[in-house]
Amino acid sequence: MATTVDREIAAPGLNGRVDLRLICQLVEKGSTVLDLGCGDGELMELLIRERQVKARGVEISEEGIYACISRGLSVHHSDLDEGLEDYPDGSFDYVILSQTLQAVYKPKMVLLEMLRVGRLGIVTFPNFAYWQVRLQLALRGRMPKTGDLPYEWYDTPNIHLTTISDFLALCRQEGISVVKALYLSGTRSVTLFPNLLARTGIFVIQKRSPLSLGEG
Amino acid sequence: MRFSEEGSVGIVTTQYFTFAHPPNEMPLDSGEKLGPITLAYETYGELNEARDNAILACHALSGDAHAAGISADPSGISAADIGFGAEGKGKVDRSRIGWWDNMIGPGKAFDTNRYFVVCSNIIGGCRGSTGPSSINPATGRPYGLSFPVVTVADMVRAQKHLVDYLGIRRLLCVAGGSLGGMQALQWTVSYPDMVRSCIPIATTARLSAQGIAFDEVGRQAIMADQNWHGGDYYGKNTPLPGLGVARMLAHITYLSDESMRQKFGRRLRNREKYGYDFSIDFEVESYLRHQGDSFIRRFDANSYLYITKAIDYFDLTNGDGFLSKAFRNVKARFLVISFSSDWLYPSYQSKEIVKALKANGIDVSYCEIPSSYGHDAFLLEEEAQTHLIRGFLAYTAAGKDL
Numbered sequence: 001m002a003t004t005v006d007r008e009i010a011a012p013g014l015n016g017r018v019d020l021r022l023i024c025q026l027v028e029k030g031s032t033v034l035d036l037g038c039g040d041g042e043l044m045e046l047l048i049r050e051r052q053v054k055a056r057g058v059e060i061s062e063e064g065i066y067a068c069i070s071r072g073l074s075v076h077h078s079d080l081d082e083g084l085e086d087y088p089d090g091s092f093d094y095v096i097l098s099q100t101l102q103a104v105y106k107p108k109m110v111l112l113e114m115l116r117v118g119r120l121g122i123v124t125f126p127n128f129a130y131w132q133v134r135l136q137l138a139l140r141g142r143m144p145k146t147g148d149l150p151y152e153w154y155d156t157p158n159i160h161l162t163t164i165s166d167f168l169a170l171c172r173q174e175g176i177s178v179v180k181a182l183y184l185s186g187t188r189s190v191t192l193f194p195n196l197l198a199r200t201g202i203f204v205i206q207k208r209s210p211l212s213l214g215e216g
Numbered sequence: 217m218r219f220s221e222e223g224s225v226g227i228v229t230t231q232y233f234t235f236a237h238p239p240n241e242m243p244l245d246s247g248e249k250l251g252p253i254t255l256a257y258e259t260y261g262e263l264n265e266a267r268d269n270a271i272l273a274c275h276a277l278s279g280d281a282h283a284a285g286i287s288a289d290p291s292g293i294s295a296a297d298i299g300f301g302a303e304g305k306g307k308v309d310r311s312r313i314g315w316w317d318n319m320i321g322p323g324k325a326f327d328t329n330r331y332f333v334v335c336s337n338i339i340g341g342c343r344g345s346t347g348p349s350s351i352n353p354a355t356g357r358p359y360g361l362s363f364p365v366v367t368v369a370d371m372v373r374a375q376k377h378l379v380d381y382l383g384i385r386r387l388l389c390v391a392g393g394s395l396g397g398m399q400a401l402q403w404t405v406s407y408p409d410m411v412r413s414c415i416p417i418a419t420t421a422r423l424s425a426q427g428i429a430f431d432e433v434g435r436q437a438i439m440a441d442q443n444w445h446g447g448d449y450y451g452k453n454t455p456l457p458g459l460g461v462a463r464m465l466a467h468i469t470y471l472s473d474e475s476m477r478q479k480f481g482r483r484l485r486n487r488e489k490y491g492y493d494f495s496i497d498f499e500v501e502s503y504l505r506h507q508g509d510s511f512i513r514r515f516d517a518n519s520y521l522y523i524t525k526a527i528d529y530f531d532l533t534n535g536d537g538f539l540s541k542a543f544r545n546v547k548a549r550f551l552v553i554s555f556s557s558d559w560l561y562p563s564y565q566s567k568e569i570v571k572a573l574k575a576n577g578i579d580v581s582y583c584e585i586p587s588s589y590g591h592d593a594f595l596l597e598e599e600a601q602t603h604l605i606r607g608f609l610a611y612t613a614a615g616k617d618l
Contacts, residue, residue: 065583066603069551072611076570077583086571 018187019124020046022202023098026122026180027051031093034058034118036080036110037100040067048073056092058084081105087117096122101167102158108170115176115207124202129163129195130185148199164195171205180204223321225260225285225328228314230344232256235377242373248364252353255378256281256344257336260320261328263384269613270384271326272375273316273335274392274399276594277466277523278515280343283335284320284328287312318598325602331388331609336378338371338399340523342516345374349450349516361447366522368395368530372402379410388613390548391415391605393594394561395523398530401569404548405532411548413612415605418558418594420565421539421572422531427560430469431524434462438517447518459517460508467507472557472590476500539572549579551608553601555593556586581608 020043027033029051035044038057047053057075059065068075076086081104095118097110102125104110114121126148136144143153151158164183171178183190183198190198234254236242241251258281263270273283290312320326326333337345348363379387390400390411397419404414441458443449480500487497496502532542550573554566563584573580585600587593
């Protein structure tokens with residue numbers, strides 16, 4: 001299911017955020033996008049510039065809100081764990097949750113809300129089953145710290161760390177189909193044993209409609 | 217007259233515009249008509265050639281046209297003498313500085329190097345615009361309670377005449393806090409083609425029961441004053457104690473438990489021990505009395521009745537409860553701002569506005585600024601508001617007009 005990553009896209013740059021470039025490639029030109037946990041608006045700005053989308057953001061920190069608005073972006077100050085009740089069903093083509101799933105209190109609810117509000121969801125998260133993470137826990141018996149997970153256990157915002165396998169299991173359980181999955185280790189694409197070798201998973205998901213026929 | 221504080225628009229003079237001369241009086245929501253109408257207003261910055269850089273700043277209950285700079289009128293008692301911001305800022309006599317001077321000026325949130333900012337006093341007021349203390353040309357005496365009841369929509373209708381007169385076809389932005397935010401919202405609904413963006417701050421689309429309740433206590437304090445005489449007190453003893461009590465009560469609602477604890481605590485005023493009498497014991501009592509005293513020197517009791525009534529009547533849903541319907545024809549983009557400790561216009565009321573705008577697919581940004589200042593934060597939290605407003609305006613101004 002993994003897709004080959006463009007050499008150009010995977011080339012280092014863009015402050016090391018290869019995943020943002022990849023998300024950008026996944027989004028259709030001229031579509032509407034809601035970016036959950038949009039931070040300072042870097043992804044929204046990229047999407048507007050490269051894909052000419054209409055983008056809206058949701059962010060919990062005031063600093064993020066200030067940064068977004070000073071970039072001319074539209075952003076809503078809100079906590080994702082309170083849901084997306086302000087947004088009508090199907091009001092966006094894409095709802096994006098980039099490196100945020102592991103930081104919310106109710107990840108399942110947020111995923112379901114994403115797919116209520118958006119036609120497609122794009123989720124990225126650090127893979128807690130990456131071999132380096134496993135080794136740190138197995139050999140040192142300490143909570144892992146890596147480039148993607150740099151925090152101490154006692155002050156990390158990442159309260160719901162997950163693995164690629166666990167995420168896929170949740171999708172199956174909730175009737176969510178994975179339209180596309182990309183696995184990354186740094187700037188390289190991973191095709192073999194992603195749950196062991198990928199640092200980051202990127203998924204395009206959608207609600208499995210009971211009426212849709214002929215879908216694999 | 218020396219005034220060189222950085223970022224100030226300098227010395228300003230209030231101007232006056234009179235319209236709606238009989239028989240072309242302005243119709244009001246109540247069905248009555250009013251005219252002639254005078255609006256006091258000030259402008260800062262220059263209207264550009266395209267006439268597309270104009271911003272209307274709307275004031276709150278006790279505000280006036282003097283929003284920025286220092287008043288050329290040495291006798292003017294400024295509306296800036298409100299809240300905690302009134303003290304210890306700069307060397308200039310605060311009493312002559314505009315009520316939103318920290319937000320309007322060269323390089324400030326509403327940057328007068330780039331924008332032409334207009335602030336007009338509201339009808340029903342007493343700071344140079346037509347209100348109950350004005351002379352009724354039909355009788356030669358002050359209107360008193362014969363002045364018709366006005367609404368926020370009427371205030372905005374009058375401002376529209378001024379905006380037309382100034383040659384502005386479309387406002388870059390309408391902004392304001394509290395009652396000023398109500399006017400800003402009303403503008404986008406009443407004249408959707410004339411407003412490119414709106415910044416409603418610490419406000420609501422319909423006043424809450426709690427808000428109406430406080431307003432009613434204020435009005436009762438005025439009407440219970442034996443000098444009020446059914447509103448016919450001009451040239452006689454005026455109902456100053458009643459107005460002072462109304463202001464003291466209202467002022468509490470502009471603060472917060474935390475800000476009062478920080479500023480006053482239980483500190484005593486000019487004494488070491490309790491006085492065991494009913495003179496002023498506590499700092500907070502002294503502060504409130506000062507607020508009441510300075511207010512009655514510049515405000516008319518009948519205006520207080522009329523303006524609070526307009527605030528009570530404000531309901532963009534027109535009573536049917538569906539706010540999203542009210543915004544159906546709105547074309548402006550929005551920046552909605554609330555403050556975490558504002559319990560008079562709590563954040564949920566701003567979120568209600570945001571939700572209704574989103575339901576109409578309107579471009580809206582929302583921020584709840586953390587603050588301990590309560591409702592008054594819209595006058596005091598200049599740094600956070602400047603972050604938000606500066607960028608929002610710059611991108612609105614740069615955006616294509618659709």
